[in-house]
Structure formats: structure tokens, C-alpha cells
Amino acid sequence: MIKVKQKKMDEEQFFERRKAVLSLWHTGKEVDLEEAVAYQKSMPENKNFCKVIQKLKKEGKSVVFPRAGTPLVEDEIELVRALYDAGVPLLPCTTDSYTRHLQFEKVEQALEESIKSGRPKLNGFPIINHGVKNTRRVVESCGAAFNPRTSRLSNSLVGEIAFASGMTAQPCSFFPWFGSYDKTATLEECIDTAQYLARLMGWYAEQGVILTSDLHGWLPNGVFPISINVATMIIEGLVVAEQGVKSVLPLVECQGHLAQDIAAIRVTPQLLRRYLDRFGYQDVIIPGTAAQQVPLYAFPRDLGGAFGYVTYTCFVGALGKAEVVSPRSIDEGIGVPTKEAHVDTYRAANWILNVVRTQNIEFDNEEIQTESKILEAEVTAILEAVLNLGGGDIVVGAIKAVDAGVLDSPFPLNIHARDQVLGVRDSQGACRYVEFGNLPIPEEIKDFHREKVTAREKAEGRKMDYYVAIDDFWAISKGALVGTPRQ
Amino acid sequence: MIKVKQKKMDEEQFFERRKAVLSLWHTGKEVDLEEAVAYQKSMPENKNFCKVIQKLKKEGKSVVFPRAGTPLVEDEIELVRALYDAGVPLLPCTTDSYTRHLQFEKVEQALEESIKSGRPKLNGFPIINHGVKNTRRVVESCGAAFNPRTSRLSNSLVGEIAFASGMTAQPCSFFPWFGSYDKTATLEECIDTAQYLARLMGWYAEQGVILTSDLHGWLPNGVFPISINVATMIIEGLVVAEQGVKSVLPLVECQGHLAQDIAAIRVTPQLLRRYLDRFGYQDVIIPGTAAQQVPLYAFPRDLGGAFGYVTYTCFVGALGKAEVVSPRSIDEGIGVPTKEAHVDTYRAANWILNVVRTQNIEFDNEEIQTESKILEAEVTAILEAVLNLGGGDIVVGAIKAVDAGVLDSPFPLNIHARDQVLGVRDSQGACRYVEFGNLPIPEEIKDFHREKVTAREKAEGRKMDYYVAIDDFWAISKGALVGTPRQ
């Protein structure tokens, strides 16, 4: 029996749940909602994620949104300042893995060891252990708008502390949790968790503070067409809108094929708008579009390759006129990036974004048109199938769709996913389906994919299967878009 | 009285001049033409510049052609091997400045000091001092095809030694000498020098060895529309073709505005072909097109900016489908690049070239069309004016055109250039004329430039003059395309 529905949580129920959330760790006590609203309202526009992006859109600019977090407050301040000074007006606050799993005692221990050894022993900023007062110091240390990144278990408390500390955005994306971070949680549980944070953001919105939820969708854990990701992103958008979120930012995963990536950057916000409007969320703002370097492929470990991949993504994002571009750092394949690696990365990224956007380049061609049509048709078919399954309730539909394999993605971490689908690149590097599983892709579009896959099969004289998918997965780290057999 | 004409040197005269060339330094004695032809013919196709590029064209690939030279033979071997292993099949051999000025004794001294101090004391490879035997060791040390780079005074002897050592290309470009390297030489002297090397390459061609001359044209010493550069490149092509050169490679200077750069990459070889054919050089091959990062602008000195600029140029070159792309190294703004800097640069470049060319992206838009038309109209107008001045003789015409300012370029080093022209960028970063001097640009095209310049004038509220030209000159090194006033 599916209990979670597409329905706004009533205030009472919300505040009841809230008690449990805040009691997860003692810093929960530092959150005072009234005071937090006042604090939020006292902040200038450059601290608000939504407003910063709206302004970028108006001015036709693109900026970098990186990924960064380091355990100690003073180091984190140094890091965010360095990034801000390197021209980054939107900053994340990436939490560490222990925080993500509510292992706060372990965090304390690791913080101590980090101090002692002079080396970071956590892979992010433990915002919950640091609490509101300390986190405000980070937020106030530079002129950027902040957006914390964490995963399911800690999402609610991280949000409480982040917003009270002056951060103004946070993903309520339940599909990445399901597909990539949480092994045993059901989609229903993931949605339930996301609804809490969305309701909290809705509450802030009722008090006049617009917080933004960036939407991620089910990450394609491998080389895989982007339509499942976009469809699930739209599902997330509808779910958070129902809870009262007033600003959503679609985050488009760039997988390296320029025509596909530009098509996705253009089509995704259009489709998101269409579905938001259809269900009555006309007042939800889409301040802009974020294009991100898909966080999944093995990254080049050599300096040249790393800069090649980073700048390429920025080039695609800027040609697509995304307001926000998120490349990985040049240290992605190596480990948590050093401050210098961050700065060098974002300097390169800004060089590209600035130079490309100045030119206001119009870029369109047949491939982009084709990929746009394919993407739109696939996403629409998937969403309609989901709505059908749910009898009009998108939440119920999504939960059933995952069970039925109508929503599916390769290499999932979660034990409840079907894992019956697979993608490879075609000879030009576009992502195509080889195994459709139960995905409700229209037959003529399936034929399109089959044709492309067959063409590569012929060109390379080998079957397009799991092994090719793995070769393609490694390609980008080896300086290519299309994989070749590994020796 | 102009003595140099567009006329093939007769063999006798050529061999007479040759004596003087070879006697410039004792290693001239090492050149044995018969043996050199046999040596050239014994080399595989991958050693021939022309053939390598023809193959790239057929396969739809782009490769990097870097710039590199270090004084000691063993270091040079290490360097070219590292580059070749990083995926660079076309290699330069950049000579040092003393070689360029025939100061061979100083070279000897600097070589000794380089050995003693363990640090390079010359900014390139002194090919003349090293002679044929040593240089062959470099050529044979890896699978690349070689192309030496030097300047006027040493051009003839460098060519003699290079071709005898198995190198298969060399610029006979007299305009860069005139505009950027040689302070007092007249254009006539420069052409006279170039004709010698072209005649030598013609001689090799008669024996069945195709050597390639890359054409550079008058470098725009600053932000300046590319038409003078393209027109003078075509003049160079006609001049070397007359001397018997059978393969010419246009080298297009990318100045950072995508539509202009792509237009130039496309239009230049077309126009070159048209003029070669018109004057009867139908058998001269244009194996492909080289796109190079203009070697003139101050380069970003920070690692991120340097990679940004390098990779950007590679995108543009790859989108333009140039077979050869020449970025500067990431150390460009710092000093002669280290081996590591070279390798990192070309890894990044190859990442981009490979990924972009795999996709076979069709890219066209209104701006590219417009810039193509403007460029074609300007180049044609300039060339017709030059031919008129010369009464049909392109050499005579070019010499008179420089005197008349019909050929002119800003910031020339040469005292004989008029220096009455100036360029700035428009608000989108395209290069436009502000001072036309005596350039024979058609009136309606002048209006086009004026409009664009006025638009920027209005947008920025300042006059577009010399100071803006300087700001624009520095822009790219500061992470922008369009300059802002320096504090």
C-alpha cells in the first residue's frame, strides 16, 4: 500500500515531524525559525540563489557553480573566499559522508583528527556538527549565495541548519538518493523525506523568503540517454511545488555529446514549465538552467585531460546559454580537490564562460533539432506512463513506475531498482539505448536508437553490449568520447 | 626601382645564390642535395608534412601542431619524443633568436653555458650550429613530421639544413618578417629571401619530394581584422607557387571571436585555391588548413586562464574542422615552456580535438555567414588593388602596396610600414577597423565596421581609440574578450 501521496503536508503534521528532525543532533536546538526568517530577510540579493540566477539570465551571463567542502570552519572560510574571489558567486557546501549517514560521533572524531594531523579526514563540511552559529560565519565570509549538498538521511536537518544559517537553496531530489546514494530505501521513503524539506522551503516562502530547490533526477549511472533523468527531474519538480517550493532550478547532466547536451539544456526547462503549469504551479519560478558535468564518468587523471574535459563542458554550457555551469574540478579523478585545484578550475571555467557568452553565439543545427525532438518525445511518453500508473497522482505513479521498470536506469545502487536497461554511445558519441527494459519509449524512437547502435556495431565489428558500455564509461577519462576495447 | 619580380628563378642563378647561403656557417658543408633527396625518399609517409595532413583531412581529424625548441640535442630529443608520445604527429623545430640573427658564435657560447648551468640559455633549437647529422638524430627520434620555424636572415640556411635532415615543411612567409621580426628590411628584400627557399623546395619537388610551405601573412600586431593577414597570405602563396612549391598550408590566425575565426578557417583556403588557380598553379596542393592561436596577444599568466584560452582555441579550430590546430602552450605568458607544460597543453588540446571531431558537428549561423562575406569582400578588394598596383605582377604590386599603405597593419616593428591603421573589438568581441588608413576596403563594408564600433562606443560611453585598442590587447590575458579600462 502506497501511503505517500502528491499532497501538501498540513502545518501541524509538518511541525510534528520537525521535532524529530531537530532532535537528531544537539545543534538542532540552534534553529529558531522566526529569527531565521528575519535573518534571511536582512540579507542582500546577492545571497539569494534565485535572485542571483534571475539576474544572470537577464544579463545573458553564465557562472560556475562548483562543488566544495572541507571539514574545518576556518579552512572552509578560506576555501569559499578563494572561490568567491576567483569569480564564483554561487557556492555549494558539500557535506561529508559521515554527516550523510548521521554518524555525528564519528564526525567529531574525524574533526579532531583533522586538526591534529593537519589533513582533512572528512570528505566534506559537516554542517550539522558545526551548527548554525559556525555555519553563519561561513555564509557571511563572502558575497556568494549558498546551497548545501547532502543525501537522504541528513537532508532534513541539513536544510534546517542551512536555511537558518542563511543558505538559500538545497536539492530536494529524491531520485539520486534512490539511484545512487541509498542502498535499501524505497522510492516512497525517499519521496517522503524530500517532502519534508520542500515543506520547510514552502514555509519559508509563505513568510516571504524564496528558497530554491535544484532538481537532479535519477542519475544515469553510466552512459545512458538522458530522458529518464529529465522525466524524473520533472517529477521531483512537481512534488516539491506541491509542498510550496516557489523556485526550482533544473540541473541538466551534460554527458559530452554537444547536440544532445544543448538539446537537453534547452528542452528541460521548457518541459518542466509545461508540467508545472499543467498541474497549477504557475507561480513557481524557474530562475534559469544549470548545466553540470555529469558527476558519474571516471574523470581524466592527467592535468591536461582534466582541463580539457572541464573546459569542454563549460563551452557546451555557455553555447547552450545555461546561467549556471557546474564542472567538476581538475582533481576530480584524484581526490577531494585542493583549494588551488578549485581556483585553477574555476578560473579556466570563467575564462570560457565569459568569452563565449560575450559573443552571444546562436547555435543550432539539425542534430540539435533531432535530439530535442527525441528527448521531448521520450520524456513525455515516460511522464504520461507514470501519470497513468498513478491515476493522475505523480507520487503514486512514480513509485509504481519504479516497481514496473517504467522508470529504470543502469548500475543502480538501490536494491529496489529493476536494472534492466543499458546504454552505449553511437559512433558520433551520442548516448543511445541498447537495452530498453520496460521503458515506455515509443516504437519509432526505439527504431531510431536501434539504427544508431547498429551503425556503430557495423563500424566496429563488435556487438554492442555490457562490455561496450563499460568501455564507453571509461572513454572520457582516456581522452575520447567513444570507448575502445581496453587492453 | 623594383628588381624583384614574380618570376621563377632559373636554376643557374639559384645554384649561384646557394653557395653564399651554404657558406654562412661551416655546417653548410654537410648538405649534399643528391643524398638529401635519397634520404627524403627513404622516409615513410608519416614523416611528410603534406601527406600527414592529407590523411587527416580524409579521416576528418584534427591534430595539434605545437611550437617547441630547446638548445641541446639530447634535450630536444627528449622534448620531441614527449610531444610525440602525447599525441602530436606534426612537430616544429623552433630556432633561437641568435640563430635567427646569424650570431653563430654567440650560439656556441650559449650552448656551452646551457650545458654548464643545466639551464637553457637559448630560446630555441640552433639547427644551424647543430648541423645535418645532429638534426637527423632529432628527426629520427620519433614518428612525427617536422617543420622548422625561424626568421628572415637565417631562413635559407635553416631550410637547407632542415630538408637535408629530413624535415618536410617550412614557412617561406615574408610578411611576418616584414611586420614583426625585421626592423629595417624592405618588403622587397623579404620577398627576395623567401623566393630562395621556395626555389629550393621547388627543386626538391622537381626531384619528386613534396615539401610544404605554410603561409602566415602579415601578423596583425594587435586586435585587428584578419583580412590583411589573409590577403598577404595569399600573396605569399602565389609567390612560392611561382618558385615551384607544390604544397601550401594556410595558417589561419584565430583571434578569439568564434564566428570570425570559423569564417576565416573556411574562407581562407577557398580564396587561396581561387587565386592559385587563376594564376595557373592548379597543381599546387592545399593539403588542409591550420588554425592557430594568434601568437600576438598577451597570454593569461595563471594556469586556469592559460588552459581556458588554449582549449577554447582548440574548440574553435575543431568546430571549424581545421586539420591542424596550433595552440600556444600554457606557459606562453611565462617563458619558454617546460616539457611538462608542453605535454599538459597538448593533452588538453587533444582531448578537445578528439572529442569534438568525433561528433562531426555541423556549425553555421548568420554571424558566420556575414563574417565570411565581409572577409571575402575585403580580401578580394585588397588583392585586386595590389594586382592593379603591380600591373598584374603580384610581387611588384605588394611592394608598392606597402609603400602606399594599401597593405598596412598596426604596431609594426618595421620602419617601412605606414602604421596608419587600428582595430578594436566590437561589443561581441569581433575585430573591427577604427582607422582604415589607406586600406582599399569597399565603402559599404567600411560602414559595417563603423556601425559596430559606434555601437560599442555608445554601450561603453567612451571613444574607440588607441587606448581601447590597448585595453583590448590585454583582455584575453585577463579572462575577457573585450577590454575594459585598466586601472
Add this chain to the structure above:
Amino acid sequence: MKKDKPTVITGTIGVDAHVIGTKVLSRALRDAGFNVVELGALTPPEEFIKAAQETDADAMLISSLYGMAELDVRGFKEKCIEAGLGDVLLYIGGILGVSRHDFEEDVVKFKALGFDRVYPPEADINAAIEDLRADLRARSKL
């Protein structure tokens, strides 16, 4: 005891969610003829031990990408010994530290923590499978 089809345990340890590598590794081991008990991502150390006991495993091939492996495997070898698994081969691979560092440091560190073999990022799995066969043969288990 010699086995036709040795049993190996795979998974990422602790709260590491990077599942792709261990999935790929597991399939390769299966293709190479091993009996693979695939625990997947986010596997607590205790579960590795339990699985090894239950399946009489010959080796554990542990992955960790997220940089915090050191904290996760402290005392693991000792617990294995306590559980009577002193003889089970322990391999670990992935990205074993946070931030830029020298892989050789990892080798020293994790060998001291009781691992038989330590693999660098992007390790070649075919070579690793050869190592495994050699080690099993040396212990007369193959």
C-alpha cells in the same frame, strides 16, 4: 583446500556509495570463473565478515572510493581473525585517501592494517584477478 570455484566477497565498505566499480569488478570475477558474493555498496565491515563466514570465502575484494577507507577498516583484520577468517585474503582498491596524495603511502598504510594487496585508482582488474589466482595457488586453494 583446493577449490574448483573459489568464493570471493565484494562490496564497498562503510558508507561508501560508489557502487559502479564493485559491480564491474564482480562481473569480471564471475566471468573469470569465481563464485562471487556481491554485497554491493554501503556494506558495514561486520557484513563482510558474516558473509565470509557463511560462504566459506577465500578472499574479500573490498572497494572504497570516497576517501575514508582508513577509518572504516581499522581493526578489520583483527575482527577477521577473531571470526576465524585469518586465512581469508584481504584486497582493497579504489581511491584510498582524501585529496592528492602518493599512492605508495596507501600501500604502506593498508598493508599495516592487514591487507594482502592494495590497488591504485583505476587498477587493471585483469591483473588483479591474476594476482588473486597466484595468491590462492600459493595457499593451495586453487
Add this chain to the structure above:
Amino acid sequence: MKKDKPTVITGTIGVDAHVIGTKVLSRALRDAGFNVVELGALTPPEEFIKAAQETDADAMLISSLYGMAELDVRGFKEKCIEAGLGDVLLYIGGILGVSRHDFEEDVVKFKALGFDRVYPPEADINAAIEDLRADLRARSKL
């Protein structure tokens, strides 16, 4: 002797062809009210000395970008003294060494070679002009 319009010599020394910087510098000096004798690129040391003698110059602002300045200016200060120009200020700027190196090394090196001031790559010319004024004032030449 105090002058209204001090005379300065500019140019790149030796066989350095990088003319743009010295052109820009010359124009800025002129804009700032100096009398500029612009020798342009590729100027042999002897020519600098000749020009300074002929124009009774107060300073030479020498550029070198191509990395071989050290070899070009060896003995230059001594020749200036011989020529009775011991009192003429000597400035140098540009890219003073080949390949990556620390600018502080250049300062030490070129000061030892007799230069009064040494400027890093991309030096701010307005600041340099201020330096020049201060140095001239200190010598009661402005």
C-alpha cells in the same frame, strides 16, 4: 640639472623583436610629459649609448621579452660609465629569463648588472613612471 621635460630612451635590446611593449611604454611616457627617444625593437646596446649621448638623456627604459636579456646587457653599465653616462638611470622590464623562474632572481641578477630598477612581466607602466619621477627628483633632475 633640473629639466622641465626629462629625456628618456626606450627600445628593446639586442635582437629582441618584441616591439609592442616598448611602443606602448613610449607612448605612455610621452603622454606623461617626457621627451621620448624611441629606438624601437632590435636595438644594439651601442645604439642606446649613442642615443643617450646625443640627446643628453636622463634615463633608459629598456625592454626585453625574449628571455636572453642577461647576455645582451653584460658589460652595458660599464660601457655607459666609459661613455660618461654613469649618471643615467637604467631601468629594464619584460620577461627577463628563459622558462619558468622566480622574478626575484631577475631583480638580483639585473641589479648586479647595474640596473637601477627591474620590472616584472606585465609591469604597471603608470607605477613605473611614478618610480621614474621619484628617482629623477632624488637626483635633482626633476
